[in-house]
Amino acid sequence: MPEQKNKDGIIAGIRAATAKQEMNSEVLQEAPAAERDTSGSRISNRRMNAITASRGIQDIDPNLILPWGPKDRLDVELTAVNSEKDKNEQVFDQSVVELANSIRPPGSQHVPVLLRPSENQKGRYEVIYGRRRILACRYLGQDVRALVRKMEDKDALLAKGLENSSRADLSYYERARFAQEILEQGYTNEEVYSALSISKNVLSQYTRVTNNVPNSLGDKIGPAPKSGRPKWTTLAVALEEERINTMQAHNMLKDLSPAMSSDQRLDHLLSHLSKEPDILEPVNGVKIKTTSGGLTMKVTAKDDPAFANWLKTNIGELIQESRERFEKESGTEEAG
Structure with missing residues (x-):
């Protein structure tokens, strides 16, 4: 199948370019292969072709790297740096600082990031994957080791998805x-299946x-x-069934200590969920659902279309009468 061949080709290309035994570090730091005399090189033509096709592993100034594509981490944002002032003012996440400390000695970054040349800004690159490593190198003020390849958007997305699918540190x-994000950028479900190696x-x-779960709440x-599908699905279902609403959830999180982990914040929300909503069906086709967030009524037109249409016409008057009755009864009770 063409799509599978494309995926296999990307994997093979990345492996060929990143395998240490296939590389000669001195050659990689020189000019592109087309500009070199390779007659005395010990690298075989096959290996040289792989390096030339991928443009090899290079040391790139991280300030020349631009963000691209769907974001895959909530706490890592790669923004373009256009000046020394921007660089100095950038705030780095603690996880990025910890990663930076682990790759501080030059040459300690063993896994390269994947970049492609920017078509819109000459001399700049777009990141396919490796944002945290790029930020770590930017924090250290040192070059990032990068595999640079010319890639179309779909191939870049596939490479990003393949890399993500093999990582254990991405949460559910x-x-x-x-x-x-992939879907919102106009890709199809089938392209998501392929990019993330997931099922329908x-x-x-x-x-x-x-x-x-609104993105603002997420x-x-x-x-x-540490929280997988069951917990996130529980929250999603609770929001769907209106056992909690977004505003209530935000208020529950508002006063929590910043020191609480994201897993603890999710657990805090789940611990305050109300039980299953109370559902009353006074007549056929009418359901009244009561939750901690309020009361909703659903009328199914197919059960009794004539009544549903009548109710649609008179619902305002009925609610007004109910309100007046409520105020009268409440006033009588208070007076007694």
Whole structure:
């Protein structure tokens, strides 16, 4: 199948370019292969072709790297740096600082990032994957080791998805948000299946979470790396069934200590969920649902279309009469 061959080609290309035994570090730091005399090189033509095709592993100034594509981490934002002032004012996440400390000695970054040349800004690159490593090198003020390849958007997305699918540190919610971002950028469900190596059922589960948990709330909770599908689905269903609403959830999180982890924030929300909503069906086709967030009524027209149409016409008057009755009864009770 063409799509599978494309995926295999990307994997093979990345492996060929990153395998240490296939590389000669001195050659990689020189000019591109087309500008060199390779007659005395010990690198075989086959290996040289792989290096030339991928443009090899290079040392790139991280300030020349631009963000690209769907975001796959909640706590890592790669922004363009255009001046020394921007560089000095950038705030780095603690996880990026910790990574920077682990790659502080030059040459300690063993896994390269994947970049492609920017078509819009000459001399700049767009990141396919490796944002945290880029930020870590930017924090250290040192070059980042990068594999540079010319790639179309779909191939770049596939490479990003393949790299993400092999990482254990991406949380369930981050993967769901990554899938959401891919779809919002105009890609099809089939392209998401391929990019993330997931099934239709898994994408459906991701979508249920992202459709019902607003991004603003998900950002407030955080990636919750120890929390999997059951917890996020529980929250999504509670929001869907209106056992809690977004404002209530934000208020519950507002006063929590900043020291609380994202997993603890999610657990805090789940511990305050009300039980299943009370549902009353006074007549056929009418359901009244009572939750901690309020009361909703649903009228199914197919059960009794004539009554549904009558109710639609008279609902305002009925509610007004109910309100007047409520105020009268409440006043009588208070007077007694």
